Amino acid sequence: MNIESENVAFPLDHLAIGKEPEADALVMRSGTLSYKMLNHRVGLLAAWLQGQGLVKGDRVATWLAKTELACIMPLAAARAGLVHVPVNPLLKPAQVVHIVADSGARLLISNAGRLKTLEDSEVNCGLFEDKIVSSDLESIAEPMVPSAATTDTDDLAAILYTSGSTGRPKGVMLSHANLTLGALSVAEYLKLSDDDRTICVLPLSFDYGQNQLFSAWAAGGCAVPLDYLTPRDVMKACAREQITTLAAVPPLWVQLVEHEWPEEAVTSMRRLTNSGGALTPTLVKQLRGIFGSGTDIYAMYGLTEAFRSTYLDPALIDDNPTSMGRAIPFAEILVVDQTGAIAGPDQAGELVHCGPLVAQGYWSDPERTAQRFKKAPGASSYGGTAVFSGDTVKRSEDGLLYFVSRDDAMIKSSGNRISPTEIEEIAVESGIIAEAVALGVPDERLGQAIRLFVRAVDPEPQSAAISDQLGKYLKQNLPNFMHPRDIVPLSEFPKNPNGKLDRNALASMDIE
Incomplete structure (x- = not known):
């Protein structure tokens, strides 16, 4: 099936339902949840949220490591008609206070240690300790049922905060459709299946990190969240859990290739995926030296304002290690010159992303929204609103895209x-x-x-x-x-x- 030809957006919490109720969906240190159990836990948390007096569209923030609560909150908030605001657990209190205040979150869930650091801060919302919330779930008699299929998938489901080149972090508004189509897109081009096991090492507050869960569940596979201290922790987990899919960023790959991988971690690995910076030719060779030709290596490019834009077919990476590839499913990628016209082959221009993965703008920030989200160029087949990335790229004669430079001061x-x-x-x-x-x-x-x-x-x-x-x-x-x-x-x-x-x-x- 060509997923782009179908109207396949659905409510985000439907990811918890799964194709096979008894199949493994989430592996935690505390145990494994089947899809049946995952759906039940999502329903319990959604019912708890509803019991806090929250109303449709209210924001709920989490400042957590990769706990069960952190993993199921995006789906539970969506089921309860709320908007999830995940906060990077590495952030300090000052950044957390800004995100909570800017988003207008009605409540923040974190662990006792993190909440203690906010005691002297002006946090104007309810604070809940994660262990208490988890305990409260056991007393809920009736879990909330899945969202109706008629749910408007343009409803806001999440606000992900990302740094801009100026000022404090800004909240990118993502709908149910943005997130579910992103999950389907990645599952499609990575060729994920229901027997895949994806290790989730990236922060769940990142779009790339969050999608590790969503794309695994979209394929009916299993997600294995991991908070690690050393690269060896990642390698050991890959061997122990027979991981088939590992996503990382270049600095982690640099650390991982410096170690000798256990054979059982290498033989189970089907694909490696990279974003958050370009893979170097040297890194590609080092990864190929460890994993051989039996493991696909996917180079990708994305921006939070449109989730993911391009990927490189793994069959091309050895000969084109610096390429960003081509558009992912549900994305239309144009390269435009300063006049707004489509740039010719090998002509540098701005990358413009069109299509249903484009976010709804920045939360409560119409000025910065207008700077980045604009009417799509006339050549777009999707039309509507596009994201003008600020990144300069060029498209070669064979259609492959290459990064040239970033136009802002972002580090x-x-x-x-x-x-x-x-x-x-x-x-x-x-x-x-x-x-x-x-x-x-x-x-x-x-x-x-x-x-x-x-x-x-x-x-x-x-x-x-x-x-x-x-x-x-x-x-x-x-x-x-x-x-x-x-x-x-x-x-x-x-x-x-x-x-x-x-x-x-x-x-x-x-x-x-």
């Missing part, structure tokens, strides 16, 4: 999209420095590392003392993946003719 490190402005604002809030500029610099392991240029409020202390003081402050107030690798004190920042900080001059500085 991509360890698969995370990081706003330089967010780092700069926190640095200035320390009171130690007057100005700050954060830049991404090439790093073999991270993709990009963060270099922070600063001008101190008090020029008297030695540079080393300023860097040490500021470094300690940033570790307390920023998640680990936002910590600068380098802090470079300057007595004065270079300015451009307009009097603005000259980021290009800073980027070209020769730093010892």
Whole structure:
């Protein structure tokens, strides 16, 4: 069946129903849930949410590791007519407070330790400890039944927060259709089946991470969430659980290829998938050296505003390791020049994503929505609203796409999209420095590392003392993946003719 020719969007919570009720759906440390049990647990949590006095469209946030509650909440919230706001467990209280306040979440569920860090914060919503919620579920007599098939799949189902090149993280609004069609699309082009076992190592707050669950369930397969400390933890879990599908970002692949993989983990692996940064030719060769030709390697490109845009047929990756591939199912990818016309072969232009995977815009932010979400180019077969990515790409004569450059100042490190402005604002809030500029610099392991240029409020202390003081402050107030690798004190920042900080001059500085 050509899924693109069918009207196949459905309510998100229907993913819990499954094709085979007794088949394994979710493997946790505490045990395994069949699809029948998964559907039941989703129904219990949906009933609990409804019992909290929430009404259709209310937001519910989770700040959790990969617990059962975190895995089933997206479906339970959808079943209860609510909107799920997953928060990255690596974020610090300041970022969590912003997301909760910006989304207007009515309640936040987390563990006791994380909730304790919010005691002195202005969090204007109900706070619930995850263990108490899980205990409450056991006393619910009647689970909520699955959503009606007539549910409007354009209804909002989730808000995923992603960093922008300026300002605080912004919430991307995703509908039932966005999420279910994304799940079907990935299951289709990855050729997932009901005997596949997908290990979920990426944060569930990321669209790529969340889709690990959704695409596995769309295919009737099994998802195995894993919070890991070392690459060896991932390898051991792949062997123990006979994993067939592993998704990761380039920095994790760099770590994984440095180790000797157990044979039982290699023989069961059918596919490796990558996004959040480009695979290098060297990495492709190293992965091929470990897994051989029997494991497919999928390179992919995506943006949260449209979930996923392209994938490269694994049969082409050895000869085209730097290509982004072609459009995924339900996506139309255009390359347009500065006049809005379709760019010719090998002509650089902006990647524009059209079709039903395009999100509904940014939550409560019409100005930034208008900058990114615009009327589709006239050449689009879908029409409607398109996402203008801000990324420059080119399409070769054979139709394959290649990344050229990013037009904004976004830093991509360890698969995370990081706003330089967010780092700069926190640095200035320390009171130690007057100005700050954060830049991404090439790093073999991270993709990009963060270099922070600063001008101190008090020029008297030695540079080393300023860097040490500021470094300690940033570790307390920023998640680990936002910590600068380098802090470079300057007595004065270079300015451009307009009097603005000259980021290009800073980027070209020769730093010892």
